[in-house]
Amino acid sequence: xxxxxxxxxxxxxxxxxxxxxxxxxxxxxxxxxxxxxxxxxxxxxxxxxxxxxxxxxxxxxxxxxxxxxxxxxxxxxxxxxxxxxxxxxxxxxxxxxxxxxxxxxxxxxxxx
Amino acid sequence: xxxxxxxxxxxxxxxxxxxxxxxxxxxxxxxxxxxxxxxxxxxxxxxxxxxxxxxxxxxxxxxxxxxxxxxxxxxxxxxxxxxxxxxxxxxxxxxxxxxxxxxxxxxxxx
Numbered sequence: 001x002x003x004x005x006x007x008x009x010x011x012x013x014x015x016x017x018x019x020x021x022x023x024x025x026x027x028x029x030x031x032x033x034x035x036x037x038x039x040x041x042x043x044x045x046x047x048x049x050x051x052x053x054x055x056x057x058x059x060x061x062x063x064x065x066x067x068x069x070x071x072x073x074x075x076x077x078x079x080x081x082x083x084x085x086x087x088x089x090x091x092x093x094x095x096x097x098x099x100x101x102x103x104x105x106x107x108x109x110x111x112x
Numbered sequence: 113x114x115x116x117x118x119x120x121x122x123x124x125x126x127x128x129x130x131x132x133x134x135x136x137x138x139x140x141x142x143x144x145x146x147x148x149x150x151x152x153x154x155x156x157x158x159x160x161x162x163x164x165x166x167x168x169x170x171x172x173x174x175x176x177x178x179x180x181x182x183x184x185x186x187x188x189x190x191x192x193x194x195x196x197x198x199x200x201x202x203x204x205x206x207x208x209x210x211x212x213x214x215x216x217x218x219x220x221x222x
Contacts, residue, residue: 033210050208091155
C-alpha cells in the first residue's frame with residue numbers, strides 16, 4: 001500500500017455520460033500526477049499539479065477532460081461525454097520533492 | 113521527443129534462470145530513469161531510480177544499471193513471485209512527467 005487512494009476502483013458507464021474520479025494523495029506530497037494506461041501499454045502522462053496549480057498538461061488531455069486539485073489536497077479527474085476510446089486504467093501518482101513517484105491502485109473505466 | 117523502448121516484450125524463465133531486461137531511451141537531458149513493477153490490475157510499484165551513467169542499484173534478486181543510452185534490469189535466480197510486468201520510465205530535465213516504455217512481461221515458472 002503506497003498510501004495513495006483512488007476511488008472508485010472500477011467504473012462502468014454508458015457512452016456519452018460524464019464520470020469523475022478521485023485521488024487522495026499522501027498528505028505531505030505536494031506533487032500530484034494523472035496518467036492513463038491502456039492494455040499492453042505503459043502509463044501515459046495526462047497532467048501534473050504542484051499544490052493546487054496545474055503546471056503541465058498533455059496534448060492527450062482533450063477539452064472533454066478536466067482535472068482539479070482544490071487547496072492542494074485531493075484531486076479529481078472528470079471526463080465529459082465519454083467515448084469508448086476513453087476505456088482505460090486511470091492512475092494517480094504523488095511524490096515529495098525530487099524523489100520517486102508513488103502510484104495508487106488506479107480506477108478501471110469501461111465505456112459501453 | 114523523449115522515447116523509451118523496452119525489450120523483450122515478454123520473457124519466460126524457469127525458476128533460478130537468470131536474465132536481463134533492456135530499456136533503451138532517448139531524452140533531451142536525463143533527470144532520472146525509473147524502474148517499476150506492475151502486477152495485473154494494480155498500479156506500478158517503485159523499484160529503483162538511477163540518475164547518472166555508471167550508477168547501479170540492487171534490491172534482493174534485482175539489480176539495475178545505467179549507461180548513457182540504456183538501462184538493464186538484471187534478475188538473478190528468479191522465483192515465481194517475480195512474475196510481473198516491469199516498466200521503465202525517464203524524466204527529462206525541466207519536466208515533471210515520466211515517459212514510460214510499454215514494459216516487459218516476465219513469467220517465471222516453477
